[in-house]
Amino acid sequence: MGDGDPLIPPSAVDVDLSAIAWGADRTMSDFETGMWRMEEAQPQLRSPIVAVEVLDHAPDWDRLVEAHEWASHIVPRIRMRAVEPALHLGNPVWSVDPEFDLGYHLRRVRLPAPADFDHALRMCRHLATEPFDKARPPWNALLIEGLDDGRAVYVVKTHHSITDGLGGIQMMTLLHSRRPDHTPDKPDRRPAPPEHLSTVDAFNEEALNELKRTPGRLARLVRGATDLATSAIVRPFDTAAEVLGYANSLRRIVTPPAREGSPLLRTRGLGRWFGVLEVGVPELKAAGHAAGGSLNDAYVATLLGGFRRYHEELGRPVESIPMGMPISMRTDSDPSGGNRFAAVRFNGPVAEPDPAARVRQVRKIVLGLREEPALDALDLAAPVLSRLPTYVLANWYLSQSTGLDLQASNVAGVPVPVYLAGAKIERMFPFGPAPGCAAMATLVSHVGVCCIGINLDTAAITKPTLLMRCLQESLDEMVALGAATEGV
Template sequence: MGDGRPSIPPSAVDVDYSGAATAWSRSMSDLETGMWRMEEAKPQLRSPIVAVDVLDGPPDWDRLVKAHEWASHIVPRIRMRAVEPVFGLGNPVWSVDPEFDLDYHLRRVRLPDPASFDHALRICRHLATEPFDKARPPWTAMLIEGLADGRAVYVVKTHHSMTDGMGGIGLMTLLHSRRREPTPDKPDRLPAPPERLNTVTAFGEELKGWLRRAPGRIGDLAGTAARVATAAATNPLTAAAEVLAYADSLRRVVTPPSATGSPLLRDRGLGRWFGVLEVPLAELRAGAHAAGGSVNDAYVAALLGGFARYQRKRGQEPCPVPMGMPVSMRTGADPSGGNRFTAVRFAGPATEPDPVARIAKVRAIVLGLRDEPALDALELAAPLANLLPTWLLADWYLSQSSGLDLQASNVAGVPVPVYLAGARIERMFPFGPAPGCAVMATMVSHVGVCCIGVNLDTAAVTEPALFMDCLQEGLDEVVGLGAAEQPQG
């Protein structure tokens, strides 16, 4: 959305309003369906994705409203709600809300004087914890004005069933412009016509979609079976070895981390607390390079260093951190929205005091997990998992996610200056959902600055300010590796 002339993603314009989507799926995927339904049984599993833009000043409100209206024309999903089929027979179906009201989704507040960014962040946190009205499109945006330094904050919350982190960044680019001034004659189209889908007609849409997809799926299965049969006939030993290797990989992927985590972080609840960190990308990259790792390796190692410090300052010896990491499966051919990710889990080496060695250990672990043949197990298992009663699936998922003290995500951001309705975006802080885990940390690079949003479960992290100080120390330690390698002037 925005005032520039962004390229319209093919996925945005390849949607047939009648339901025959060529890029966006008319129905939720099995993975998205699980996220949508489980939170009804377990509120701890609510899955909002929150993006917080810090602006150099208030944007033009009328332009901001028009930008959202324009975007809802370009991406019909913005106007769509999810309709459950009768008796839950199939996955929810996306349908254009016949009562779509932009004023409901886009809000504006002004903080009382004197107000700081921390005050705005509290508003963002409260917005994030409010459950969605599932009778409406599952997204909300808010402009927060009145900061004492003249800045403003724009926050967007979307349900994870709409998109993952990478897809969210892609959708957000519609808001951005390369210039402050309005751009006339942006490409536009008529908004999607309203639909009055009910539970029965939603089942019909889901059934038609299933029948439409069935030949391709059957063909894929037949082709796979033929390839397996051919391989088994021509080289049975090799085929057997590949099957055993996949089974062994599957065991490693589904087995929870061996670490039990810190007793300090054992409790779980519904309270959330938002904190932010930032570091120049060049400095984090230099620290990573000094230790022979990637930016992501250095980022994770810094978080683990912060965990270790927090445990020490709370009177406990550091222990390995059971953690998860989303891995994007998205390709250039995938639509901007939707979810294309899997997850890996491992014991983070927080007990390693040497940051160089810690980065090396993180790198070895992550590279090994990314090469696992069974990395697609989550996607493959989703159709079977959704056959379980929702309460049972939610209980199982919560038992798995609550065993994680940390989830860490790293999403590519925007490398060039961008504007929102005339205001320059100075920082872009992401806050991923923390469904059952103690801490969710998400990093996005924005114009050469790594912006890190930390979503804390306050039942687990009872001293959030101290915890954020410890994360900052862990980040400083890793950045210091690069500074130590710089030639002295």
């Protein structure tokens, strides 16, 4: 999350096959293993990542199929399924599906007339709520044609265990091109050969991987203990203060927000509803800067303003709502794919009617959270959590996530025009998973436009069209703040 640098996709002819390492890890991380298994015990914890691209016209179907086939050669993970080790003793192992069928994963449908974007969005929502067949690679794509204005919609759903939001954008760029024309001479390689990996094979492979990882973990543990002991001798008072500071930070990170959730949003269920907002990147940046904040501060403040209006419309105003935010932990040296983020929770200031004051409140909170020493606490605890019985882990996680009324994510997108099988991508709306929370909002910047996808739990948000109207009004108010300041 944040105002990171946007991704600039390479031209297909410039792809360096030796440099592509998207999803190179053979086994799931401890954190990814938890996400993969928890939904078996609690369906509310299903965590698909959905990307909805609006195309100026329907792409050439044969070229689209060819692009996916090519991508599966370049990124072997596209052809891989997750194989559980025997008795769940260890983390799942990624293995090339011996029966990989691109026709199962990539499909097309034509909407009956009359049809508009809202009709297509409903179909995207239905795709998102269907559980994955875990015997196959956990992704699906659908081309939706037949919109009255001649446009088309391309939607991709991937399981969160494969990647986080930024990793998903990185993978999508492999299917995009910076020109509409066909590229017949792009580099290629043979697809990964199929593997017949059994649960016993997965157990043996994961056990070997665990043995390989153990020396490094022990070395880091010993090094950390040695450094701490040395510091305690040389700088006893400073070391004690650091330990106490980390302990206090850990308490703040682990402890849920002080306030209970909104009475209006208390129920949780399996129903989902998709809505979209869009605003120019310069306009939202100007709004943030007008109040001494960033684009992300203005974005979060806009969401909170919309929730304030929603509660007031229904006669149940609240002071704040508990919310969560993923913060990217990726560095330039990290490979593409996978999950590298930390989650933070706080009380979102809803009651403040002044958008500028709300931006400043959000900025103060977010800056403080980014500096927390224990920001990586969940990642450090993942090896222990992933070893808990699935039912125990799922119920613990659900108890934490259902305490959040809103989650907000911001992912860097693509700043230049891109095409998919000859069709221009006009918008790219992201819909992050909402495992247990009432609403999940995700922003991706696309060619100068902030594309915001809102994923709602319909048991919590019983009037989704009203909430979307309130969010749009809050966004208009935020844009007006920036425009008024620029005009001074």
